[in-house]
Amino acid sequence: MHDNIGRSDSGSKTFCMDFSERMRTLALAPALDVHVADHCNLRCKGCVHFAPLAQKRFLDLDAYEADLCAIGAVPRIESYFRGLFLMGGEPLLHPRATDVITLTRRLLPHIRIVLATNGILLRRMGDEFWDALVSCDVELHLSSYPINMDYDSLAKMARDRGANVDFAMDLTGRDAAKQAFLKLAIDPEGRQDPLRSFNSCFFGGSFMQLANGSIWNCQVAAHHATLDEAFGWKMASEPADELPLSSIASIDDIESFRRSAHPMCRYCANDQMGIVTWCRSRRDESEWRA
Numbered sequence: 618m619h620d621n622i623g624r625s626d627s628g629s630k631t632f633c634m635d636f637s638e639r640m641r642t643l644a645l646a647p648a649l650d651v652h653v654a655d656h657c658n659l660r661c662k663g664c665v666h667f668a669p670l671a672q673k674r675f676l677d678l679d680a681y682e683a684d685l686c687a688i689g690a691v692p693r694i695e696s697y698f699r700g701l702f703l704m705g706g707e708p709l710l711h712p713r714a715t716d717v718i719t720l721t722r723r724l725l726p727h728i729r730i731v732l733a734t735n736g737i738l739l740r741r742m743g744d745e746f747w748d749a750l751v752s753c754d755v756e757l758h759l760s761s762y763p764i765n766m767d768y769d770s771l772a773k774m775a776r777d778r779g780a781n782v783d784f785a786m787d788l789t790g791r792d793a794a795k796q797a798f799l800k801l802a803i804d805p806e807g808r809q810d811p812l813r814s815f816n817s818c819f820f821g822g823s824f825m826q827l828a829n830g831s832i833w834n835c836q837v838a839a840h841h842a843t844l845d846e847a848f849g850w851k852m853a854s855e856p857a858d859e860l861p862l863s864s865i866a867s868i869d870d871i872e873s874f875r876r877s878a879h880p881m882c883r884y885c886a887n888d889q890m891g892i893v894t895w896c897r898s899r900r901d902e903s904e905w906r907a
Contacts, residue, residue: 631890632800632891632892636816642819642823643822646697647698647699647823648701648825649825649826649832650702650824650836651702652676654708655671656668656673656705657669657671657705657710658738659735660897661798662895662897663893665820667847669900670846675710675712676717678713678716678720682724683830684827685721687863688827689725691865691866691868692867692868694728695726695728696727701721702732703718703730703755707735708732709734709737718755721755722753729756730755731756732756734759734760735759736766736768739775740771747778750779751780756781756782763795763895798892798895799819799891802885802887803844804883804884809882809883809884809885812882814885815879815882816878817887819890821835826840829859831859831860832860832862832865834879837884841881848902852881855880857879886907
């Protein structure tokens with residue numbers, strides 16, 4: 618994705634996605650993200666999942682079990698997604714992170730499962746966690762942020778415990794050390810053309826979200842309440858923005874949903890997205906606002 622990185626007249630880095638590249642992203646199998654915890658123990662500027670702004674909230678396992686049962690009832694669903702990603706926020710903050718892993722594998726026995734973590738809590742995890750990671754065939758993806766941590770040593774420790782370890786790239790595809798972050802360009806007044814926003818979106822339909830009994834096209838649609846609460850914004854989702862799990866009869870329903878613009882797309886000025894160097898958030902709305 619190097620070709621998408623340019624410079625504006627002011628010299629600041631910009632991120633541009635043309636229509637043809639957007640179509641290529643939609644041709645790929647989508648990911649399905651699950652917030653195991655909304656909040657995080659690392660405050661990243663402009664986090665695209667809004668973790669620095671989130672209140673402490675953990676995934677409810679009873680509701681999650683019901684959602685997985687509904688998903689598992691859809692024919693061929695496990696081969697449809699390129700993986701179910703347990704993330705957040707920081708998933709290892711969940712006091713029952715091991716149960717999240719085993720529950721996911723029990724109800725979706727054939728899907729690829731990835732646990733994405735910043736690694737800060739990994740050395741504190743007990744044998745039960747590591748046993749579940751290995752026995753449930755869950756990939757461990759480390760996000761190696763530029764903080765005072767020896768990620769190579771951490772990866773070796775995890776591999777010694779039998780885990781399948783990889784390093785997560787930053788979303789610009791530029792490096793594996795999370796030095797570069799995409800900066801969202803949210804328009805809380807909702808003045809954008811939804812179709813134009815959708816056609817230039819990096820996320821929508823490619824990184825789908827499982828939340829509140831529905832599938833959503835992107836994290837802004839699924840988790841915008843965090844932004845509203847933090848900044849007093851009043852973004853509003855509509856019924857067309859979500860696909861209730863109870864309404865899904867086949868993967869064709871999901872495929873049609875993910876390839877369509879939705880009302881929430883009016884809140885994203887994707888032609889104004891940029892690239893920022895990693896640093897800690899000041900929780901200022903300028904980190905997310907267009």
